[in-house]
Amino acid sequence: MNLAEYRRAARAWLQENAPSDDHPEADGLTRVKEFMAKLYDAGYSGITWPEQWGGQGLTQAEERVFAEEARHYTLPTNVFMIGLGMTGPTIVDRGTDAQRARFIRPLLRGEEIWCQLFSEPGAGSDVASLQTRAVRDGDQWIVNGQKVWTSVAHHADWGLLLARTDVDVPKHKGLTMFVIDMHHPGVTVRPLKDMSGRANFNEIFFDNVPIPDEHRVGEVNDGWSVAVTTLLHERLSISAGVGMGGQKDNPASLEALREVVDTSDPLVRDELVELHIRSRALALFNQRLAQETKAGIFPGARGSAAKLLLAELAMYQADLGTRLVGPEAALADHPLARAISLAPGMALGGGTNEIMRNIVGDRVLGLPPEPRVDKTVPFKDLKVGTQA
Amino acid sequence: MNLAEYRRAARAWLQENAPSDDHPEADGLTRVKEFMAKLYDAGYSGITWPEQWGGQGLTQAEERVFAEEARHYTLPTNVFMIGLGMTGPTIVDRGTDAQRARFIRPLLRGEEIWCQLFSEPGAGSDVASLQTRAVRDGDQWIVNGQKVWTSVAHHADWGLLLARTDVDVPKHKGLTMFVIDMHHPGVTVRPLKDMSGRANFNEIFFDNVPIPDEHRVGEVNDGWSVAVTTLLHERLSISAGVGMGGQKDNPASLEALREVVDTSDPLVRDELVELHIRSRALALFNQRLAQETKAGIFPGARGSAAKLLLAELAMYQADLGTRLVGPEAALADHPLARAISLAPGMALGGGTNEIMRNIVGDRVLGLPPEPRVDKTVPFKDLKVGTQA
């Protein structure tokens, strides 16, 4: 099948099968799991993944074609995104054959939901300073500790867990990666409300949770290199997403604001011009990155520049919108009140603005690194988290 | 004499003796030296300096009164300012009695002009990494090296020189302070043009210049602590000056710009409002610092915040002015073309904006210091200046 045929087939399938309502998740997981199974059975889940483990074994070209066609729909695949974008690729890259055989097909078919368990209250930007312990006990490991910022954990069947297995070596060298059973009674999932009041994240507590050694991913104490694989996939899926989402639902977009503000005031018009300039500048940059990717030039760390700009734009837009609208925007049910409450999220998810600037400075511009005190000290002697 | 009497006397003296023309320096040094001698003989130079060494031995109250009265005039004292504000107080604080007896009275009376020789091409923000060497030779020291950013050096009789006397200890611990004879044939003064084309600074080259040991200020290898004294006095005289200079001669001030731009345009008006807001905010901050100082609350490192804001305001104003005026402002003889060429100077003299932010962060907010690699390494093993 050539690409044009592939596109026609994908288009036809989507026309027939994509859900017509916007939020099918509202019914719970049954319908979205059914859809995912249909998607997989039609050959559109895991398009580039190895055939041997349940993928389609096709190329990025087919994947891009399907993504382009799917952009016209809102497919109910959110709950599977951690698995598809991060933990699944990690198992494919770094897991054992037994793990691939066990986990990949159910993941692609939506039968099992995954979450990622890296961040901790004391280890945000600096993930490698995490404190959750996994202690060897014969053929298994016993896990105690706490994770945070975990999306979809309340639905998850499996979690990809990064835990500390040696405190006598520097922080990056004492970590190991595991697959943990989220249904074990020692796992407690507690919803975590963000500043807008939504519960979009979870805190997870582990109380003597056993993991069989065969669910270890990679070597003992080599977990950081596995995590780097996962984070690389995360960055890829974020930068693939950046600039894709339209501004149509954003109450702080130029299109939305021009309808509600007084454009007879030249100062208001000029503020909207500034918004246009900034939005266009970033949108064109994202389009250029996308065209480069198509042409085989991988954006790499330059995607962090796009992410930084997106975070700044989101904050600027919501701030501007509330200023232009005035007192009304401070009522809780005003769309701009919600926008200003959500705006910081873009900067704080997936790396703070400071981390993004470090990445651009170090990897794009090749600037010398900050001197590091944390790469040589044994973990048990290292300052971590919050302390005087 | 009470303060009111002091003020009346100062006012009367100034009325009679202050030069009426704006730029008496134009005639060379004769007239300004004559004026300085008159000022000293009338008791208005060195008001708070110890009587024993030629000062008046009065208090800051008298000094402030005289400064307030003198503000209505432009006294031709610029060429003496390094001596009066920095090197003189250093000799008073840290010199030997012989040095005080030799240097202070001629300095106060304008008979001898001083310059300060700290910065080097490879040691700007990081003065202590300087490379000019002074090597002991019996009763004297032999100096070789280069200094830069030296004001009034072409007029100077004496220079306060910070030089390296030991390269086997960390950088702060191998420096010694000297008084150097600027008329020695081994001293070459070369004017250094700034980016506006003016020659406001000099480069100084030392070729085997001898200094008698009795012209050493402070102990051998204790020069850094002497330099800190000098820099403290420098900061005091800068912050005393901040906010004092009026905006009347500034072509980028609100008063000047409103005369030359199209204020019928609401966007132009709003730019001028922004300029008003920023100028007023800083002016009021400076006034508050001055009131606090009067009330005995020493501003300390908060003066660095004022200096940072002044540098940013100067750049913002000149930039705004050129944008509002448009193409005309790009002709070399337009006042705003000169303003935009001089604007960076405020940020680069007396410490870059980055250094100011460090000072505010460390000393005002009490934030933890940057880890330092340069405090323990012997100087000869330390990276300095510009190198790959």
Added chain:
Amino acid sequence: MKLVLSQEQQELRAAVRGYLSTASPLSKARQGYDPQVYTRLNGELGLPGLVVPEEYGGSGAGMAELAVVLEETGAALLPGPFLATAFTALALTQVPDKELLSGIAEGRIAATIDGAELTHDGAAVSGVLPRTLSGMEADVLVVPAHGADGLVMTAVELAGPGVTRTPLETLDLTRGQALVTLDAAPARVLGPAPESGILDRLRVALAAEQLGVMRAALDAIVAYAKVRVAFGRYIGSYQGVKHKLADMHCKLEQAESIVRYAAWATDESPADLPEAAALAQAYVGRACFEVARDHLLLHGGIGYTWEHDAHLFYKRAKANEVLLGPPRIHRARLAQLLEL
């Protein structure tokens, strides 16, 4: 011009700060209005009567003192009708009938004020006030109304007949507003509405609260930067954080200078008040939000959680920035006053 606090003003600050730190710590602020705290604020500290002239039972203090107090209530994100009552007291000093001031000074009355102009038929007022500050907590509303005698200031008992109040959920979780519908609600006429002066005073008072909010937000993130570690170092040792905090400090220094100036102008130099008041809102309102925003962002992920206090400051700062209208009106006023 007086830009530094007197000894007495510093003592007032210490007293209010001390009281609020125990009576209304931040952990309580998110629970909303506690009338008991408010009663003790009246009783022990006599704060609502601060600017009420002595002949009406108040302390006869000026805006300089009120600013000191509002800075502290702002820093504590004090819930309830304190700002609204202070606003009203400031307005009442500008109208002939000052009787209500006694009730405020005695702490009997929590009041609010609204700028929307109603209609007045001689005895009662009618109209809709879409967003009245602390409208649920206040006892009395002061509001201008058009009647036979032109525009007059009137006072309405909010618990009285003809008044319907609907609480509004607001962005600012620590201080609410209400939709107030007046349908022939009995109203006392306090005298002709003054042509100017009231709104300028509210602008200055609000700026004082904003100064407190930004100071507390900066203090919070500075403290956190000294204890939070990333990559083996306190985050405050990174220039990326340190330089931003230094810039925030610069904004705070300038904001405080402007608030002191505006308070001084209110008390001592009425001719400067309009410019000072517009400047105060134009600079301090923006600076307060920027500092609150950056204080939240620099906290990292924890600052995005509901449990952390950062968003309370952020939301109060944003709500305050637009409380007296879209911020551009303050800039437009400056343009007018500067005769640009």
Added chain:
Amino acid sequence: MKLVLSQEQQELRAAVRGYLSTASPLSKARQGYDPQVYTRLNGELGLPGLVVPEEYGGSGAGMAELAVVLEETGAALLPGPFLATAFTALALTQVPDKELLSGIAEGRIAATIDGAELTHDGAAVSGVLPRTLSGMEADVLVVPAHGADGLVMTAVELAGPGVTRTPLETLDLTRGQALVTLDAAPARVLGPAPESGILDRLRVALAAEQLGVMRAALDAIVAYAKVRVAFGRYIGSYQGVKHKLADMHCKLEQAESIVRYAAWATDESPADLPEAAALAQAYVGRACFEVARDHLLLHGGIGYTWEHDAHLFYKRAKANEVLLGPPRIHRARLAQLLEL
């Protein structure tokens, strides 16, 4: 929409960059216009004829290619009438009489263009042009003039009778202007002045040069941050420097995207040109100055000296920002085009 360079465009870039790095290094730029460099630019590279249609002896390339070249001449701060000649060639493609284009394509003629409208009596033009770009170096001036047939485009030999030229010292040390007085100077009519299109093309061309200036400025300070040491560390390792450089990189990425878009619109999508051209000047002009400014400041004291190149970029960036008028006109145009 095409935002990435083709293989051919990359080769063009490499050729121009290679040529300029030897023929016009920065150390030469401050010495001003070197006609020999310009002649070789014509001869070896055929650059001035780039956008001249093939029928007039040019390469018939588009704005996309010209932008690539202008980025390089901008990065090199190339002195002389190259930008003015490119401006003129772009204008000439929009008028009926294209004869001058052949001269430009052959490299015989350096030209300039001015927007000030003169008067035309049928054979000669008169008027004063206060600031004509490269007015001393250009051979021919293209300028609109009012006459019996309305507004027409005319061409004047600058070395001919009736022309007085006075060199103007400009902020930009690497490219001059001239005061040109025309007193019945013989002029050839090129046809009616087009209603639109010329100025938009100049805006896009200038933005391409600005992109080059900002890229070179950023490259210079990034290189310096890797070799300059303070307090025992390379200054580029401090977040205070690193984060600023990262922000400058973000501006550069966006500026390049806008320039590619505007060049594409010029060549392929004329309906988008007005918006793209205004966007290009509004964003890239500002970004270029900001980057040049911060690149100078981050150099520390050495960047403030006459001997260092930093001020050359800073001054070119500022001169360019206001070259086509005060920057607010580009924003006003955007407001109009967006129908705000």
